[in-house]
Amino acid sequence: MLVSLSARPVRAQGVVPDPNQIFSPVAMPTPVSAYRSGDGTPGPMAWKNQADYRIAVTLDPATHELTGEETVTYHNNSPSSLPVLWVQLDQNMYRADSRRAAMSGPAGAPHTDGMQIGSVTLMEGTATQEVTPLISDTRMQITLPHPLAPGRMQVFRVRWHYTMPGAWGGRTAVSPSKNGDIYEIAQFYPRMAVFDDVRGWDTLPYVGDEFYLDYGSFDYAVTVPASFLVVGSGALVNPAQVLSPAQQLRLAQARRSDTRVMIRDLADVEAAAHAPPAGSRTWRFHMDNTRDVAFVASPALLWDAAKLDLPPMAPAPGMKPEARLGMSVYPVEGVGPQAWDRSTEYVRHTIAYFSHDWYPYPWPTAINVGGHGAGMEYPGIVFDGMHDRDAKLFWITTHELGHTWFPMIVGSNERRNGFMDEGFNTFIDSLASLHFNNGEFAPKHDGEYAPDTGRPADDIVKVLRDPVYRPLMAPSYIPGRGDRHALPYFKAAYGLELLRSQILGPARFDPAFRHYIAAWAYRHPTPSDFFRLMESDAGEDLSWFWRGWYFTNAAPDYALAGLEYVGNDPEKGVRVTVRNKGTLPLPVTLQVTWADGTTTRRILPTEIWTKGNEAVVTLPGGRLVRSASLDPDHAIPDIDRSNNESTSVAPVAAGMGMVVARRNIMP
Known part of the structure; x- marks a missing residue:
């Protein structure tokens, strides 16, 4: 996958995603000490009454x-x-x-x-x-x-x-x-x-x-x-x-x-x-x-x-x-x-x-x-x-x-x-x-512990878009507004699902999560301990995710900003421009559907947004394009899906190897 970046700012919902802010370190509320180690486990002098x-x-x-x-x-x-x-x-x-x-x-x-x-x-x-x-x-x-x-x-x-x-x-x-x-x-x-x-x-x-x-x-x-x-x-x-x-x-x-x-x-x-x-x-x-x-x-x-x-x-x-x-x-x-x-x-x-x-x-x-x-x-x-x-x-x-x-x-x-x-x-x-x-009783949509639609990523969008909800790290003993289950039950659970399925994968998430349970069995972990242990065991700097999902109400928002053939020639490949408009840039899947119905997928990792808010993905040529889409499985809670698909590739002249014109989807 060939990816290039443009550093020009993109404004969405009045907010310009700032990579310097999104990817800066997170100051954990509970500091490392002799009682709590930097790897998220109990420290060498840990105790409990x-x-x-x-x-x-x-x-x-x-x-x-x-x-x-x-x-x-x-x-x-x-x-x-x-x-x-x-x-x-x-x-x-x-x-x-x-x-x-x-x-x-x-x-x-x-x-x-x-x-x-x-x-x-x-x-x-x-x-x-x-x-x-x-x-x-x-x-x-x-x-x-x-x-x-x-x-x-x-x-x-x-x-x-x-x-x-x-x-x-x-x-x-x-x-x-x-x-x-x-x-x-x-x-x-x-x-x-x-x-x-x-x-x-x-x-x-x-x-x-x-x-x-x-x-x-x-x-x-x-x-x-x-x-x-x-x-x-x-x-x-x-x-x-x-x-x-x-x-x-x-x-x-x-x-x-x-x-x-x-x-x-x-x-x-x-x-x-x-x-x-x-x-x-x-x-x-x-x-x-x-x-x-x-x-x-x-x-x-x-x-x-x-x-x-x-x-x-x-x-x-x-x-x-x-x-x-x-x-x-x-x-x-x-x-x-x-x-x-x-x-x-x-x-x-x-x-x-x-x-x-x-x-x-x-x-x-x-x-x-x-x-x-x-x-x-x-x-x-x-x-x-x-x-x-x-x-x-x-x-x-x-x-x-x-x-x-x-x-x-x-x-x-x-x-x-x-x-x-x-x-x-x-x-x-x-x-x-x-x-x-x-799976007799799956999926879980009982209306109390989770919303009752068929797509969890879409369900959580209502919470991410509604300013009535506080961040997950807000103190639980202070009564919040809105549905009391939306944050501590559903958003918190879905955060772990995002970590497991979209960010780390089960092979890294599951052993780390087991280690967390074993390390803190019959002890008193803080959120900082959990964040540190998952990062240490999984081998991933997740500051951007902790900040976005737990300390703020950030959300992902992607848009297809352009779809064109390289040099107006399908034989040279297809170029897809993806724009990040959100402040929680989760890994996102780009899918290109070819004219014969087959598809090609590429995962855009979070790191590509560290230098800017626009990425260009180039795929090998030789085939005509029917459409392109972002997050086709609705695996992430993109808060605006109206700009996630494009079928705008079309021929502009006959006998020229299917020369096409480019039309940006977003203004």
């Missing part, structure tokens, strides 16, 4: 009150001495005087009294000291009598209670069903805030967005009426105390089965619904190396399970290795051959596919819950809708369980950088849809 929990809660269905006590062991692995600890009290979001309530205005949901703290007690061996915490909205500060030194740990106990929000609670809800209420319980315990090397204590208030948490081990117990089923994050460690002998046998059978086994069937649910009160039961769970836990409790839930296609693991200390389980729990309203009867099939595929292609699933169970329909993810368990079915159920299951990898394994700060959570996950979801059952 740890929070371990022992939790016991009791659910009172009569009052919708949850009462709890926890003991937290906080490990200070940082080089700093900590005079205070910060704890998150997410249930305070529902208070009438919360910041969230002020943001929602009078039309907001009904309120509760939030999380009522009974006591906070510091523990040092056998000595205890009760302290008075400082509560500020959804945060609680604990002042220590002596700063917590590097390498030391602080143990403290908290007692609390709160009234659960109703079905309007969204991420933690009580929802009615035919055979009883369904309690989806999340953000139910005081959770440690993150102390990191970027900001120290990260204490953004909870206003209904996402989370940022450290990792640790959890032992938690849930006491409920005896008729209830409880399914939660991690491994159930006392099945003999809470399951019937028949259910225990079915559970063992499920560990050997590739298809679902009904562990709690309709007969069990109906028996529980009509049984007289019979006291309570305590369900105990254990989970390692996780940042959070959640659970569902109800007398109305059916329960099926099958083994996951993963190596066995020991789900709790002292227990023998056993097959891991994909599980679904849902009320009778969810039963159906294209509804929740297929949920566990979707769970098994999601876990196996992502484990094989990106990073191994780390926990003993993966659970899909059919309840309120919040579409919300927690480690090892996700809350979806009891009425979901068909493609929607596949997609919501894949998406919410896909969050295992972002941000449950790769612990990015989703409260500040939502695109590293939702966008990265939506990207791997789209690949999973192509893989499942020969």
Whole structure:
């Protein structure tokens, strides 16, 4: 391919693309340090703090009150001495005087009294000291009598209670069903805030967005009426105390089965619904190396399970290795051959596919819950809708369980950088849809996680052209305008697709992306770490792409500016003039269609625009031209396609070897 360049400026939509600006280096927000290396991996002195929990809660269905006590062991692995600890009290979001309530205005949901703290007690061996915490909205500060030194740990106990929000609670809800209420319980315990090397204590208030948490081990117990089923994050460690002998046998059978086994069937649910009160039961769970836990409790839930296609693991200390389980729990309203009867099939595929292609699933169970329909993810368990079915159920299951990898394994700060959570996950979801059952539910066009037309590159043009949308790097905790899914879900996912398919290619992108996940598993990467690692591993300076796609709302815009035969003689070749009018010059395909219907393609790499905004491509002669087009597959989001094609080559004189006249398409 012969390419020549013209440096004259071209003005488009009031903007002259300036190569000096487009291709200048990007100053990353998070600098390289001993904690974060120049290649995007954790530095030689990288550290992360740890929070371990022992939790016991009791659910009172009569009052919708949850009462709890926890003991937290906080490990200070940082080089700093900590005079205070910060704890998150997410249930305070529902208070009438919360910041969230002020943001929602009078039309907001009904309120509760939030999380009522009974006591906070510091523990040092056998000595205890009760302290008075400082509560500020959804945060609680604990002042220590002596700063917590590097390498030391602080143990403290908290007692609390709160009234659960109703079905309007969204991420933690009580929802009615035919055979009883369904309690989806999340953000139910005081959770440690993150102390990191970027900001120290990260204490953004909870206003209904996402989370940022450290990792640790959890032992938690849930006491409920005896008729209830409880399914939660991690491994159930006392099945003999809470399951019937028949259910225990079915559970063992499920560990050997590739298809679902009904562990709690309709007969069990109906028996529980009509049984007289019979006291309570305590369900105990254990989970390692996780940042959070959640659970569902109800007398109305059916329960099926099958083994996951993963190596066995020991789900709790002292227990023998056993097959891991994909599980679904849902009320009778969810039963159906294209509804929740297929949920566990979707769970098994999601876990196996992502484990094989990106990073191994780390926990003993993966659970899909059919309840309120919040579409919300927690480690090892996700809350979806009891009425979901068909493609929607596949997609919501894949998406919410896909969050295992972002941000449950790769612990990015989703409260500040939502695109590293939702966008990265939506990207791997789209690949999973192509893989499942020969693409049964592909492509993904459900209207929530992606627009609903057939060409993703064209869909994103609406976002790139609309000034209402902010750059991806804008803080996620500041409410944006426009469709809330357009940026952190769709634009972020499509950015990775552009990197994979148009800029780097799968052979370079896939290993780099796997390395990113492995390097930052159970750690806290920033966008700067991701950008650096992808550049380093892929061997490509991508400053122009990071600036255009993430730091600004730049867009590609190409035009065919001329189509002619060299010297007006087809035997000498054809010359195509391409003009760059955009500030994000993605690689673009030029296709020339010859008179006999065959085609020739050339890819114009981004680098050709470093010296100017016009390029001339010369193709060998000997054939007549029917047409030329830019980006014929709509692979890139060119924001103005009206000037991407030309059929203007035409003879001007007979007997002269098809001499043609040139006509520029653009003025």
